Amino acid sequence: MRVVVDLNRCQAYAQCCYAAPERFVLRGDEILVYDPAPPEAERAAIDRAVLACPVRAIRVEHEPRERAA
Numbered sequence: 595m596r597v598v599v600d601l602n603r604c605q606a607y608a609q610c611c612y613a614a615p616e617r618f619v620l621r622g623d624e625i626l627v628y629d630p631a632p633p634e635a636e637r638a639a640i641d642r643a644v645l646a647c648p649v650r651a652i653r654v655e656h657e658p659r660e661r662a663a
C-alpha cells in the first residue's frame with residue numbers, strides 16, 4: 595500500500611492524526627509527517643484517515659496482486 599498526501603491541499607486539520615496516530619503526525623503547527631508505505635495490517639486505520647480528511651488530501655494506492663503463474 596502506498597500513501598500520498600497532497601501537502602499543497604493539506605490544511606493541517608489533524609483529523610488523519612486522530613484516525614491513524616501511528617502513521618500520521620503533525621510536527622509544530624502545520625508540518626505533516628506520514629508513513630508513505632504502511633503495512634497492510636494498517637489498512638482500516640488508513641482508510642479512516644482518508645475519510646476523515648476534510649480536504650481529501652490523502653490518496654491510497656494498493657499494490658496490484660501478484661498474478662498466479
Ligand code: SF4
Pocket residue numbers: 599603604605606607608609610611618626646647648649650651652
Ligand atoms: S486530515 Fe487532511 S488536512 Fe488534516 S492534516 Fe491530515 S491530510 Fe492534512
